[in-house]
Structures are given as structure tokens and as C-alpha cells.
Amino acid sequence: MKNKYRVLVVEDEPKAREQLVGMLGQFEDFSDIFEAGSLKEAQRICESEDLDLAFCDVMLPDGMSLDWIAQRGKIDFELIFITSHQDFATKAFRLAALDYLLKPLDKEEFRTAVLRFLTKKDKKNSQIEQLIHNLKSPKEQTKIALPTLHGYLFVEIRQIVRCESDNTYTNFFLKDGKKLLVSRTLKDVEQLLEDFGFCRVHNSHLINMDYVEEYLKGEGGQVKLSDGTHVDVSRRRKEEFLGQLKKW
Incomplete structure (x- = not known):
């Protein structure tokens, strides 16, 4: 039986969030899709739900998702970041081998990112730690x-x-x-x-x-x-x- 995954979409723009949820709905691999428009909402969902994957916009009204993730400590789900700034932290994402998507979302790039998640068995905790290190270090x-x-x-x-x-x-x-x-x-x-x-x-x-x-x-x-x-x-x-x- 195929695994079913639980995913969180953290995006403050309603249309962008709706688009992401719709694109995820095309895959049969996700059993539950949760939505958050802020880091506060995302934190609440993370505390009550067992997640496998999260799509996080980098910049949100109540802060940056990178800071929120750094403060959480252990991350037991995988992450795909979303940003509308092509130069913003993209080098840091690549150096840590983390997936990121640029707005406006490209359907093929989105599909590739999802398929990469579906074929991976390892968690990205060490990559998250390295991302934070790269962003803060000389x-x-x-x-x-x-x-x-x-x-x-x-x-x-x-x-x-x-x-x-x-x-x-x-x-x-x-x-x-x-x-x-x-x-x-x-x-x-x-x-x-x-x-x-x-x-x-x-x-x-x-x-x-x-x-x-x-x-x-x-x-x-x-x-x-x-x-x-x-x-x-x-x-x-x-x-x-x-x-x-x-x-x-």
C-alpha cells in the first residue's frame, strides 16, 4: 500500500496558497493538506499534527520562516522553501542541498520538487542546520x-x-x-x-x-x-x- 503523507502550506497570500493546495491535490500521495497564513498558525499546526512535509514562504507577516525553523530546534519533517526574490538566500539553499521554488511557481519545477520528496527516505535535519549556519556565518x-x-x-x-x-x-x-x-x-x-x-x-x-x-x-x-x-x-x-x- 502506498504511503500517504501529511503536508503543511505556509503562505500568507491567499491566491498563492490556493494555487499550492490545488497543485498538491493533483498527487494521490497526500492524505491531509493543512494551511497557515502566518508563522503563528504554522506553529499551532506543527504542535498538533504529525507532518511529513512543509512548503514555507520565506517572508511572512510575522517574521521569516528561516528564523522560525532555527528556533524550533529539531525538524522531523522535510521542507521546501518558496520565495519571490531570486537572489534571496538561494545560494544558501543550494549549498545546503535544500529544495526551493521561485514565484511565480513553475508547474514542472513544483512537480520535480514533490517527486524528489516522494523518492527520498532520509530527513533533512542536518541540511536545515547547515542552511542556518550558512546564512549566519562568514x-x-x-x-x-x-x-x-x-x-x-x-x-x-x-x-x-x-x-x-x-x-x-x-x-x-x-x-x-x-x-x-x-x-x-x-x-x-x-x-x-x-x-x-x-x-x-x-x-x-x-x-x-x-x-x-x-x-x-x-x-x-x-x-x-x-x-x-x-x-x-x-x-x-x-x-x-x-x-x-x-x-x-
Whole structure:
């Protein structure tokens, strides 16, 4: 027998809330759908109901859902955030590998988020904790959630020396010598790390500028990193790399 899940929709705009409830109604997997227009209402429902999933608008009349979640402590249901601000905290959501949806809601993106929830068995408590950490901490302390076969491994960004493409996967090479194979493309990784001093020097290579020891001239050239690795610089990316190197 298929599992039935109980879901909460926290959204202060009546039309947006109605749309969300209607979209959820298209799935047979949800037995109960609760609605809240404020954090106070959401808190009341959470205290009386056993939830499996919550859709939370980031900004609500009585506060921010992120602060409310941080204050709750343990979260025993999964979360999908909703925001109308494309730049607002989206980097933090991606770094913690949490789902978020932008307004106006796209039906396909919504469906993908729901299906991702339905196929997952693990809870996101550690990801929620990491999200709050990322939002409140300076960049050098921020961690990234790396999807592994067993769940997620949280790694300090400053410990990443370089990343190398392996088709649809990416190898992460860390300062302590560890190598991690992660199910993300190098393009995805580049988008996550572009604000943290990383530079794409080749179609296959992304490097942490903090670990650059030497640049060897050539058609594209080579970069020597502090772990002794030599990484080729492509002709197409040489100018961008040299420009970033001067700033660094």
C-alpha cells in the first residue's frame, strides 16, 4: 500500500496558497493538506499534527520562516522553501542541498520538487542546520552539502583545493588529501562556488585560488597548486584566470 503523507502550506497570500493546495491535490500521495497564513498558525499546526512535509514562504507577516525553523530546534519533517526574490538566500539553499521554488511557481519545477520528496527516505535535519549556519556565518566558514551514496557530506569550502569533471560527476580534492566523487556536474559546482574564490580554468577543472602557488606560461599555461598538482589552463579561459589572479 502506498504511503500517504501529511503536508503543511505556509503562505500568507491567499491566491498563492490556493494555487499550492490545488497543485498538491493533483498527487494521490497526500492524505491531509493543512494551511497557515502566518508563522503563528504554522506553529499551532506543527504542535498538533504529525507532518511529513512543509512548503514555507520565506517572508511572512510575522517574521521569516528561516528564523522560525532555527528556533524550533529539531525538524522531523522535510521542507521546501518558496520565495519571490531570486537572489534571496538561494545560494544558501543550494549549498545546503535544500529544495526551493521561485514565484511565480513553475508547474514542472513544483512537480520535480514533490517527486524528489516522494523518492527520498532520509530527513533533512542536518541540511536545515547547515542552511542556518550558512546564512549566519562568514563565507570562510561556510560548508557545502555534497551528495554521496549514503546521503550528504558537509565539507568546508576552504578545504576544497580543486574539482575535476568526470562526465556527469565531479571529483573533489581536499586539503587533507581526500578525494570525493559527487553526483553533480562541474557546471553545477562552479555555480555554487563562484562567490568563494574558485575559478574555472578548463572545461574539466575548477580551482580554489587560495591554493595557487605558481603559473607556468604557455599557450594556455599551467597552474601549480599547493598540493603539487599541475592543472592545465585552456586558451579560452586564460584571460579570465589571469585577470582573477591579479586581483587575488
